[in-house]
Amino acid sequence: MHPNTNPFTPGAGVTPARLVGRDDLVEAFTIAVERRSLSRPANGMMVYGLRGTGKTVLLNHFASIAGEREWIVIQAEAAKNPTTSFLERLSGKLSLHLRRLAQPSVSERTKHALGAFKGFTLEVGLGHFGVGIEIDPQYLRPYTGDISLDMPDMLTTVAQALQERRGGLAIMVDELQDLPRAELSALLMSAHESNQMNAPFLLCGAGLPSLPRVLAETKSYSERLFDFARLDVLDPASARRVLVEPVEELGEKWDDAGLQYILDSAQRYPYFLQVFGKAAWDTAAMSPIGLDDAKVARSVGFDVLDQGFFLVRWERATKAERLYLRAMAVDGDGPSAVSDVATRRHTSVQSLGPTRARLISKGIVYSPTHGEIQFTVPGMATFIKRADERGW
Ligand SMILES: Nc1ncnc2c1ncn2[C@@H]1O[C@H](COP(=O)(O)OP(=O)(O)O)[C@@H](O)[C@H]1O
Numbered sequence: 001m002h003p004n005t006n007p008f009t010p011g012a013g014v015t016p017a018r019l020v021g022r023d024d025l026v027e028a029f030t031i032a033v034e035r036r037s038l039s040r041p042a043n044g045m046m047v048y049g050l051r052g053t054g055k056t057v058l059l060n061h062f063a064s065i066a067g068e069r070e071w072i073v074i075q076a077e078a079a080k081n082p083t084t085s086f087l088e089r090l091s092g093k094l095s096l097h098l099r100r101l102a103q104p105s106v107s108e109r110t111k112h113a114l115g116a117f118k119g120f121t122l123e124v125g126l127g128h129f130g131v132g133i134e135i136d137p138q139y140l141r142p143y144t145g146d147i148s149l150d151m152p153d154m155l156t157t158v159a160q161a162l163q164e165r166r167g168g169l170a171i172m173v174d175e176l177q178d179l180p181r182a183e184l185s186a187l188l189m190s191a192h193e194s195n196q197m198n199a200p201f202l203l204c205g206a207g208l209p210s211l212p213r214v215l216a217e218t219k220s221y222s223e224r225l226f227d228f229a230r231l232d233v234l235d236p237a238s239a240r241r242v243l244v245e246p247v248e249e250l251g252e253k254w255d256d257a258g259l260q261y262i263l264d265s266a267q268r269y270p271y272f273l274q275v276f277g278k279a280a281w282d283t284a285a286m287s288p289i290g291l292d293d294a295k296v297a298r299s300v301g302f303d304v305l306d307q308g309f310f311l312v313r314w315e316r317a318t319k320a321e322r323l324y325l326r327a328m329a330v331d332g333d334g335p336s337a338v339s340d341v342a343t344r345r346h347t348s349v350q351s352l353g354p355t356r357a358r359l360i361s362k363g364i365v366y367s368p369t370h371g372e373i374q375f376t377v378p379g380m381a382t383f384i385k386r387a388d389e390r391g392w
């Protein structure tokens, strides 16, 4: 069928035609925003899971929900070695919003918020972001230069000013497990402080399955400060809806055998459903999409995954790192005990430590619990076997 109208959206963070199977989380987040707008306690949401399970699109959806309720939403993606620091991006984005508030007739609270922001940027060496925010020097907040003290105060003060407009401030950080510890710690303290002050501030994050542990290790109160949601494969009915609804919306159809074949191929992973769904649409000459189309689409879909999703990670690994990954693949999708990997490599856990650390920092594997290691993408183990058969 015509590729121009193909309704499937394989990609990283590409909003699907329908966000399926996340209604409970969307509702919980909506309630949290509305409660916080009314100065009632509510937790921010932390979503975690393997790559391709739909964390980024859900976080983007949360951002739009808060935005529709007149909240200022700051979105950022954390990285291990960023070109600009998170603090700089946060200040830059906040500055754009706060400049709009900076008018001569603003309320006392807003003046304090602008003074807090300006004082903060001066103290952390980002004073250029305060330019254009004209404020009587008496409102400039004197800060310490220690972001763990200054950031919670500044963000809480800003959120309190937004409350007058029935709004609030949300910060949404993708790949949160990669945020440098000092900034992560300051953000968690901000969530904590604003919670105690009942200020309309919400911190939300998305990340790998190691995220809850990273947060707990950074601040032990994190487990009480957030609602945690693990994203995984979709339930069978939702997986079916991902394939059926966008097709029927365009007046086209699946036949039962074709649909079942694609459902089985995609194993209910959101990203895989989009890849195989797209391939099936493109393969079928006309509606309904049948079993023969689905069989071709399965092989096209696996090629797409092999050449993209899996291969980019495989190619990022050095020779030594690939040996490590092969030793993990013995356990399928895992997890693997790091001691078993070492035994298979005929060496010690310690001597493989640097290899493991590099693979973690490249985002190819993560450590689910102490002493264990696992692939960040589903299906990586079978890919490695295919890659070896093909001599990649
Ligand atoms: N709930 C959902 N319903 C339908 N498609 C989804 C859903 N969540 C994610 N997708 C699709 O899956 C793919 C991966 O989503 P993404 O948010 O980038 O995953 P992650 O951030 O977990 O790696 C995208 O192509 C997106 O369109």
Ligand SMILES: [Mg+2]
Residues within 6 Å of the ligand: 012, 013, 055, 056, 057, 174
């Ligand atoms: Mg993502």
